[in-house]
Amino acid sequence: MPRQPAYDLADKVRVQAERSGAQEVETYLETNTTIEVRIRQGQLELLSQSAIQGLGLRMFRDRRMGFFYTTDLRETVLTELVNRTLALTNEATPREENKLPEYLASSQSDLEIYDPAVVQLRPEDLVKMARAAEDSAFAKNERIQTTRDVRCGASLYEVFFSNTFIARQTFRATSVWLAATPIATEGAQKREGTYVDRKRFLSDLARPEQIGERAAERALARLGAAAVASGRVPVVFSAEAAAIFLQGLFPALSALNVIEQRSFLAGKIGQPVAGPSVTIIDDGTMRRGLGTRYFDGEGVQTHRTVLVERGILRQYVHSAATARRMNVPATGNGIRSYDSLPTIGPTNFYIDAFSKTRPLIEDVAQGLYVNGLAGFGMDTVSGEYSQQVDGHWIEKGVLAKPVEGVTVAGRLDEMLLGIDAVGRDLDFRNNIASPTIRFKELTVGGAA
Amino acid sequence: MGIGQELRDVLNEETVNRILQEALARGGDAADLFAEQRFRTSIVLDSGKIDSVTYGYPRGGGVRVVLRNQTGYAFSDELTYNSLLDAARVASSVVETQSRANPIDVTRRTLLPPFTLVNPEPLMPEAGKLDILRRMDAAARAADPRIVSVRIEYMDDVRDVLIGTSEGIYVIDRQYLTSIACTPIAQAGGKRGSGLATLGGRIDADYFAQVSPEDAAQRAALQAVRLMEAGPAPAGPMPVVVAPGWGGVLIHESLGHALEADGIRRGTSLLAGLQGTRVASPLVRVVDDARWPNGRGSYAMDDEGAPGQRTVAVEGGILQSYLVDKQNGRLLTQKSTGNGRRMSYRNWPIPRMTNTYIDKGTSDPASLLNGITKGLYAAELGGGSVETTSGNFNFAVREGYWIENGKLTRPVRGAVLVGNSLETMQRIEGIGNDLKVETTRGTCGKDGQQVPVGVGQPTVRFSSITVGGPSI
Numbered sequence: 049m050p051r052q053p054a055y056d057l058a059d060k061v062r063v064q065a066e067r068s069g070a071q072e073v074e075t076y077l078e079t080n081t082t083i084e085v086r087i088r089q090g091q092l093e094l095l096s097q098s099a100i101q102g103l104g105l106r107m108f109r110d111r112r113m114g115f116f117y118t119t120d121l122r123e124t125v126l127t128e129l130v131n132r133t134l135a136l137t138n139e140a141t142p143r144e145e146n147k148l149p150e151y152l153a154s155s156q157s158d159l160e161i162y163d164p165a166v167v168q169l170r171p172e173d174l175v176k177m178a179r180a181a182e183d184s185a186f187a188k189n190e191r192i193q194t195t196r197d198v199r200c201g202a203s204l205y206e207v208f209f210s211n212t213f214i215a216r217q218t219f220r221a222t223s224v225w226l227a228a229t230p231i232a233t234e235g236a237q238k239r240e241g242t243y244v245d246r247k248r249f250l251s252d253l254a255r256p257e258q259i260g261e262r263a264a265e266r267a268l269a270r271l272g273a274a275a276v277a278s279g280r281v282p283v284v285f286s287a288e289a290a291a292i293f294l295q296g297l298f299p300a301l302s303a304l305n306v307i308e309q310r311s312f313l314a315g316k317i318g319q320p321v322a323g324p325s326v327t328i329i330d331d332g333t334m335r336r337g338l339g340t341r342y343f344d345g346e347g348v349q350t351h352r353t354v355l356v357e358r359g360i361l362r363q364y365v366h367s368a369a370t371a372r373r374m375n376v377p378a379t380g381n382g383i384r385s386y387d388s389l390p391t392i393g394p395t396n397f398y399i400d401a402f403s404k405t406r407p408l409i410e411d412v413a414q415g416l417y418v419n420g421l422a423g424f425g426m427d428t429v430s431g432e433y434s435q436q437v438d439g440h441w442i443e444k445g446v447l448a449k450p451v452e453g454v455t456v457a458g459r460l461d462e463m464l465l466g467i468d469a470v471g472r473d474l475d476f477r478n479n480i481a482s483p484t485i486r487f488k489e490l491t492v493g494g495a496a
Numbered sequence: 497m498g499i500g501q502e503l504r505d506v507l508n509e510e511t512v513n514r515i516l517q518e519a520l521a522r523g524g525d526a527a528d529l530f531a532e533q534r535f536r537t538s539i540v541l542d543s544g545k546i547d548s549v550t551y552g553y554p555r556g557g558g559v560r561v562v563l564r565n566q567t568g569y570a571f572s573d574e575l576t577y578n579s580l581l582d583a584a585r586v587a588s589s590v591v592e593t594q595s596r597a598n599p600i601d602v603t604r605r606t607l608l609p610p611f612t613l614v615n616p617e618p619l620m621p622e623a624g625k626l627d628i629l630r631r632m633d634a635a636a637r638a639a640d641p642r643i644v645s646v647r648i649e650y651m652d653d654v655r656d657v658l659i660g661t662s663e664g665i666y667v668i669d670r671q672y673l674t675s676i677a678c679t680p681i682a683q684a685g686g687k688r689g690s691g692l693a694t695l696g697g698r699i700d701a702d703y704f705a706q707v708s709p710e711d712a713a714q715r716a717a718l719q720a721v722r723l724m725e726a727g728p729a730p731a732g733p734m735p736v737v738v739a740p741g742w743g744g745v746l747i748h749e750s751l752g753h754a755l756e757a758d759g760i761r762r763g764t765s766l767l768a769g770l771q772g773t774r775v776a777s778p779l780v781r782v783v784d785d786a787r788w789p790n791g792r793g794s795y796a797m798d799d800e801g802a803p804g805q806r807t808v809a810v811e812g813g814i815l816q817s818y819l820v821d822k823q824n825g826r827l828l829t830q831k832s833t834g835n836g837r838r839m840s841y842r843n844w845p846i847p848r849m850t851n852t853y854i855d856k857g858t859s860d861p862a863s864l865l866n867g868i869t870k871g872l873y874a875a876e877l878g879g880g881s882v883e884t885t886s887g888n889f890n891f892a893v894r895e896g897y898w899i900e901n902g903k904l905t906r907p908v909r910g911a912v913l914v915g916n917s918l919e920t921m922q923r924i925e926g927i928g929n930d931l932k933v934e935t936t937r938g939t940c941g942k943d944g945q946q947v948p949v950g951v952g953q954p955t956v957r958f959s960s961i962t963v964g965g966p967s968i
Contacts, residue, residue, distance in 0.1 A: 087761070088565075095590040096569040098842060102554070119552040119573035125553070133551055139626055141545035196764050196885070231764060231885055238766070240885045270886075278732040278968055308543060308645040309683050310690070389548055423890035424879040425912040425964070427682075429681060429690045430723065432910030434964045436881075436890035452888060455914055455964020457731060493731030493914075493964035 054079075055208055057215070058103055061126045063106060066212060068134055071113075072109035072148045073163045074211035076345060077103045078386040084201035085171055087178040093098075093197060095171055102386035105133060111142040117387040145369040149348050149378070150213040156349065160336045163249040166202050166222035174200040177226055184260035185230040191271070192264050196229040196240055209347055218289035219342045224250050228260050232267035237429035239273070241266025245477045248336045266419070268441075273450035275494040276441055282415035283456055283490040284408050284442070287473050289418045290482035293426075294328070294399055300428035300460070301328075301355055302392040303370035311459055312431030313361060319360045323467035325402045326485075328356035330365055332380050332395030332468055339479030345384030350395055353379045359465075365390050378426040408486045410445040411469075416492055417442050419454065431460040434493075455493040500668035501787050503531050503575070503658040507557070509602050511577050512660035515559065516600045518602035519584035520662060522591045524563045527584070528661040531557035531575060531800060532841040537618065541629045541648040544637070545753065546950055549622075558849050559583040562590050562823050565761075578863040602666035603943050607796035610804060615701045616672040617750045618652035625641035625650060628704060631785055634685070636680040639717035642724070645681040646717075650674075659801040667801050672698055673948060677937070678713050682720035689724030689909070691700035691716035692876075692894070697790040697935035719876075719895060722907055724769065729896055729911030729965025735871035736913065736961040737899065741932035742877055744951030747782060748940070749880040749889040750917040751775065755784075755809050756835070756847040756942075757824035759884045766887040766917065767815060775815045776921035779857055782810035786834055786850035790935045792948035800836035800845050805831045813921075821847040826887075839945040846943060851935075851950030857927025861955035863925045871899040873911070887917035911965040920961060928955035 050074045058075040079101045086094040094287050103126075105115040111404035114137030118127045185192050206220040225246040232239050243263035245254040278327040285293060305311040313321060322328075332350025335341050346368050356362050364370075364381070367390055371378035383393030409417055418439040434457035440447040458466075471484035498504075507515075519527035526704055527731055536552035557580050558571030568590025572579035629648050636646045655671045674696040679715060682689045693716035695707060751767070759765030767775060776782070788794055788805025795804045800822050809817050821829070821836030836845035865873070873896060880891030893911045897904040934954030940949045 051879065069768065092590065094567045094569070094844075095566055096567075096587050098571055099573070100842070101573050113547075114549050116551040116553065118555070120553055120575070129551060129553060133549075136549045136551065139546060139622060140549050141547070143545060143547075191612065194763065196618065196762070213754065238885045240764075240883065275962070280968060308647070309681050312688065322818070335771045335786070387552060387554065389550065422883065422888070423881045423912055424892050424915075425890075427690075427910065430688050430909065431968075432728075433710045434729070434892070434910050434966065436888070436912055436913045436914045436964070438888070452886075453914060453916065453962060455890075455912055456729065457729075457964050457966035459728075459910075459966065482790055491731050491968060493962055495962075496733055 052100060055451040057121055058208065059210060061105060061130060062210060064127065065105065065107055065130045066129060068107050070134060072108040072212045073344065074106040074148055075103065075386065076386050077208040079206045080203060082173055082203040083174065083199060084199060085174045085178055086197045086199050087175065087182055088195055088197045090179060090182065090205050091173055091317050096353065104386040106389065107137060108146050108148065109137055111144065112137050112140040113146045114140060115389050120240060139287055145372040147366045148211050148213060149346055150347060152214050152217060152343060152347055156333060156342055159333060159340050159342065161221040161248050161340050163222045165222045165250040166468040168482045169202040169224065173203065180256035181226055181228045181260035184257040185228055187263040188261050188264035189268055189453065190232055191232045191268060192230045193233055194231050198228045198233060201422065211347060214347050217343060219345065223246065223248055223338060224253055226253060226256060226259050228263035230264045230267050234271045237271060239267055239270035239311055241270065246338060248338060252336065270438060270450055273452035275453040276451050278492060278493065278494050280489050280491055282412050282488060283484060284412065284417045284484060284486045286419050287482055287484050289421050289473060290399065290485045291478065291480050292421045294397065294482050295480045296426035297428065298394050298397060300363050303364040303366045303374060304366050307370060307373060310429050312428060316361045320359045320465065322359045322464040324357055325470040326356060326359050326467050327354065327400040328401055329354050330395055330397045334396045337476065337479065339398040344380040344382040345390040346382040348378045348380045348382060350380035365392055390424065394480060397480045398474065399470060399485065401472040401474040401483050403472065408469050408471055408484050409447065410440050412442045412445060415442045416451065419446055433458050433460050433463060457491045457493060463490065499670040500658055503533055504668065505913050506575055507531055507658055508579060509604065511601050511665055512666060513553045513600045515584050516660060516662050519559050519561050519936045521589050522588045523593045524538065524560045524561045528560050528659060528800060529557060529580065530841055531658040532624065532655065534655045536651065536653045539629060540648040541627065541633055543645055544633055545624065548694050555927060558841045559587045561590055562846050565827060566590050567823065567844055583601065585902050600662050602660050602664050604666045607667060607669055608803065609796040611789050613672060613700050617674045617699045617701045617703060618654050618672050618797050620701045624688055628709045632678050632709045636678060636713040636717040639714045640682065640721050642682045642684045642721055643680050643717050644683045648678045650676050655694050655935040661801050665801045667797055669796055671795060674699055676718050680717040682724045684724065687724050687815050689720045691720030696936040697792055698794055699790055707933050723895060723909050726907040726909040728967040729908040730939045730963055730967050731965045733962045735868045735961045736874060737871065738874045738956050738957045739876065740928065740930050740954050741952060742934045742937065743874065743956065744853050744934065744953040745877045745880050745891050747953060748849060748922055749882040749891055750851050751782060752849050752852045754884045754887060754917060755819045755883050757818045757820040757828060758847050760818050761824040761827050765884045766770035770815050773815060774813050775918060776810055776813040777924040777926050778813040779844060779924055780810055780813050780921060781808065782854035783808055783855055784852045788933055788950060791851040791933065791950040792938050793950045797837045797851045798834045799838045802832040802834040802836060804834045804850065817845050819849060821845055821964055828865055837947050839947055843945050846945065848947055849940065849943065849949050851933055851952065853933050853952030854927065854956060856931035856954045859926045859928050861928035861930045863955040865899055865902045868899045868902055873897040873899050873904055889917060890914045908965065911963050913961050913963055915961050920958065923959045924956060925959050926957035930954045
């Protein structure tokens with residue numbers, strides 16, 4: 049919990065900055081209390097406890113912007129930082145859009161992002177959950193003899209916000225997570241598998257036994273994997289792989305990148321950009337969502353925004369500044385922490401579930417099922433995509449053999465338009481999620 | 497004010513002794529205190545306008561207690577004796593035994609810096625920094641009419657650290673770092689390409705008298721234009737030649753991470769137990785060097801107070817040394833190699849690389865293309881990643897050229913290269929004499945902690961790597 053005096057101090061510094069010549073000032077005070085334990089072979093390897101408190105202060109003078117952040121909340125230090133930053137602000141270029149949002153819309157109903165049960169978790173509770181997950185991974189199969197570790201943590205996060213126009217606003221949010229990474233061994237071969245669940249509410253978290261077991265299944269499934277031959281085949285991305293792919297795609301939907309010609313989706317509003325079963329949404333108001341908040345990092349109320357509707361590009365994602373530049377309503381995506389300026393980021397960002405009931409692999413005669421993605425192969429400026437993947441080879445609609453050491457590649461615009469099936473297995477274990485999706489055809493780079 | 501004086505005002509030898517004693521009050525093998533104060537300046541110039549100017553002043557301290565493989569860690573954003581005493585108590589709760597520690601008596605040590613900065617760049621007046629950014633912006637725009645956007649990000653960091661350990665060490669250091677990244681975008685006929693130039697390192701202000709910001713910006717702009725025109729990369733295994741310098745991302749991912757002592761101690765790294773055995777072609781020497789001039793990964797001491805050093809990890813293809821921090825070193829009965837690093841006082845130290853490179857070989861770089869009928873020349877890499885358990889790694893190629901009959905032909909883009917560490921390192925069949933260590937870019941992420949690193953290599957030729965382009 050932030051100490052009350054810190055709140056008052058933030059207000060005081062804001063007023064001081066206004067008196068020193070800033071016309072508009074915004075304060076963002078953030079506290080975060082986290083406990084995390086890591087277990088390995090039944091033993092506690094790490095116990096970490098942290099309490100973060102930091103302040104970010106943004107100032108505008110004659111449409112010029114300056115910003116500082118600090119964890120040192122001594123009054124003399126803050127005064128000096130205000131003066132130094134104001135001096136530096138004179139060097140910035142005036143921009144029409146450099147202006148704070150002037151009001152916060154009426155408060156939203158309870159978004160259920162705070163769970164007192166999470167706050168009450170003690171290290172010994174977390175240790176118990178982590179041990180249970182690890183034990184069930186070991187129990188799954190005798191080829192699981194070790195783990196990289198099992199991590200369990202809980203955090204409480206609180207934001208205090210105010211600006212020249214908006215009086216003190218605050219909210220708090222909790223999260224709890226459990227991540228298991230067992231290692232499967234066969235001969236000299238070792239492969240790890242990770243399964244993570246993260247939730248706002250303790251009661252929503254998957255049972256530790258389930259997490260351990262699923263992680264073990266993933267590690268075991270990778271044993272004996274080999275490359276397949278290069279070729280162009282249908283490729284199915286598992287829900288988790290699709291979510292990572294979607295995360296990589298986010299910058300292409302950012303209005304700032306669109307304005308600055310840094311997105312392959314620039315200028316495509318109203319046009320088909322993906323297969324007709326693809327709907328992409330950013331929803332900062334989803335109940336219990338890990339990306340849910342009452343207002344964004346610059347005091348704009350969060351929204352549900354349909355970005356791609358049945359394959360048609362409807363909107364980009366905005367901060368207050370880009371919304372002003374494009375003359376559209378802000379979408380509440382000014383994401384930040386106290387130590388950064390608001391930048392356009394996702395809240396709860398997902399591909400919506402579609403009504404396809406049969407597993408997506410059933411109609412595939414020969415193709416690749418992708419479970420894991422690694423590395424940086426997406427270029428949302430040029431629209432090129434190429435990434436390291438592992439998974440399974442699909443033969444006559446079933447998973448036939450494990451695959452690794454291969455790549456998948458394509459042009460992003462063609463790939464999205466070529467998504468010919470979307471599953472219904474949408475499950476939020478992160479703020480970015482997707483059901484299983486199928487690309488009609490991608491290039492697999494593998495053995496000769 | 498003297499280096500670290502503000503930290504020293506709060507934490508002299510006497511207060512450090514008392515905090516460490518509290519940390520070990522319930523027992524434990526070792527404890528340390530890490531206090532940090534940074535001053536960061538960042539400036540973003542976008543489409544010719546100074547978009548934002550930022551100062552950051554984070555400050556705090558953390559206490560660690562270690563018992564065998566167990567670690568307790570707690571930190572405070574408030575840098576006072578009492579808050580660090582609290583952190584010590586919280587960190588000590590990891591220890592379940594009830595032994596008592598000996599009294600602690602820390603003594604100030606002096607450090608041997610890897611190089612000396614006379615007039616560190618971060619201390620330059622802001623006007624000078626802004627001038628460099630404006631010159632870069634103008635040069636990038638002037639390079640080609642198809643440049644439609646230029647973003648330049650400047651960041652500098654002055655980091656004071658104070659470390660006290662239960663071994664009796666008390667040290668204070670200051671580390672400077674400057675990073676500039678210039679990203680022009682070229683656009684024409686519905687095609688786009690982005691270029692990249694980076695400048696900086698742990699540098700003096702007169703760096704810009706030797707390195708022209710205009711030339712760098714112009715190079716980035718011309719790269720953006722080339723990549724806009726580049727064709728798709730091929731797919732499948734083929735001979736690959738990787739350009740010197742930043743190409744060292746390859747050794748960082750393929751062997752570097754697997755050398756880090758945490759995975760060795762846990763037995764989860766593919767290199768565990770392989771000291772003294774062959775892990776690469778006999779041509780390969782791998783060095784991790786915390787003393788490379790101006791390197792992003794260079795320091796006088798690591799974040800546990802151990803001196804930064806040059807470690808030969810692989811010699812003649814044989815694994816010689818791991819990259820060791822204190823805790824894992826104790827468990828492996830190996831000495832710290834000065835590789836215990838942390839992102840900030842909010843993190844506990846873990847073994848990390850510094851400036852890691854494949855050392856120079858004997859081949860004429862141009863000759864390394866000879867005899868390749870069809871292959872890929874990786875002129876500039878992007879980022880990469882590795883899973884140290886399996887050794888499966890990848891790295892992106894930002895700019896590549898198709899090799900035909902020993903000659904570079906058309907430019908290609910959009911490829912990642914994938915492989916398995918041990919197999920790929922055995923396939924090195926030629927190393928140039930043109931070693932270059934990249935000191936202007938490189939940030940490595942592990943366990944949520946980002947630290948600046950350097951990478952390097954001469955021109956290196958592989959008999960075969962799987963290329964993941966879209967064209968067959």
